[in-house]
Amino acid sequence: DTAVSQTPKYLVTQMGNDKSIKCEQNLGHDTMYWYKQDSKKFLKIMFSYNNKELIINETVPNRFSPKSPDKAHLNLHINSLELGDSAVYFCASSQDGGVEQYFGPGTRLTVT
Amino acid sequence: EDQVTQSPEALRLQEGESSSLNCSYTVSGLRGLFWYRQDPGKGPEFLFTLYSAGEEKEKERLKATLTKKESFLHITAPKPEDSATYLCAVQVGDSWGKLQFGAGTQVVVTP
Numbered sequence: 669d670t671a672v673s674q675t676p677k678y679l680v681t682q683m684g685n686d687k688s689i690k691c692e693q694n695l696g697h698d699t700m701y702w703y704k705q706d707s708k709k710f711l712k713i714m715f716s717y718n719n720k721e722l723i724i725n726e727t728v729p730n731r732f733s734p735k736s737p738d739k740a741h742l743n744l745h746i747n748s749l750e751l752g753d754s755a756v757y758f759c760a761s762s763q764d765g766g767v768e769q770y771f772g773p774g775t776r777l778t779v780t
Numbered sequence: 781e782d783q784v785t786q787s788p789e790a791l792r793l794q795e796g797e798s799s800s801l802n803c804s805y806t807v808s809g810l811r812g813l814f815w816y817r818q819d820p821g822k823g824p825e826f827l828f829t830l831y832s833a834g835e836e837k838e839k840e841r842l843k844a845t846l847t848k849k850e851s852f853l854h855i856t857a858p859k860p861e862d863s864a865t866y867l868c869a870v871q872v873g874d875s876w877g878k879l880q881f882g883a884g885t886q887v888v889v890t891p
Contacts, residue, residue, distance in 0.1 A: 713880075
């Protein structure tokens with residue numbers, strides 16, 4: 669009965685490749701988020717969607733493209749991966765854009 | 781520019797040794813301050829929301845307080861299971877659910 673799940677948990681890939689991370693929540697929430705946590709542990713918001721509509725789009729390279737097929741899913745596609753993309757990516761969800769956000773377990777992306 | 785600064789970066793406590801973590805913020809119009817707990821290899825877990833100066837929230841051995849410039853997370857008689865990184869965040873701008881996080885305080889409680 670996982671609330672927010674992400675796949676894969678670990679992702680190791682080479683520079684220049686394209687990869688996707690998937691996120692699903694079964695909490696019935698209408699808002700989902702992608703965060704990036706870098707090596708210094710700073711957690712920064714990248715995107716948020718409310719009912720499949722893009723709400724927050726931070727200063728993130730165009731190589732990152734979120735997609736929300738329905739309000740329970742939010743995927744993150746990354747093109748032309750770079751070394752600096754190595755980080756842990758967290759998906760989260762909340763109701764009505766509320767700040768009590770429920771986070772997934774994270775996807776550790778390593779670009780070599 | 782909105783900023784959230786947490787101190788100390790790391791804290792090592794003996795079991796039962798109470799202490800406080802600090803979160804200072806500069807935001808244009810605070811809409812809420814939030815505490816999260818993050819265990820190694822896991823996503824952050826929501827703890828508290830504080831909206832106005834003077835407000836306090838408690839949960840087990842944790843107590844969060846808020847002033848106009850900072851928030852404190854007091855850990856009373858901590859146990860080893862309280863070991864975690866504690867993150868402070870503020871809601872910024874008018875964007876839906878947009879949080880700005882501090883770098884966190886890593887707490888280690890030894891038996």
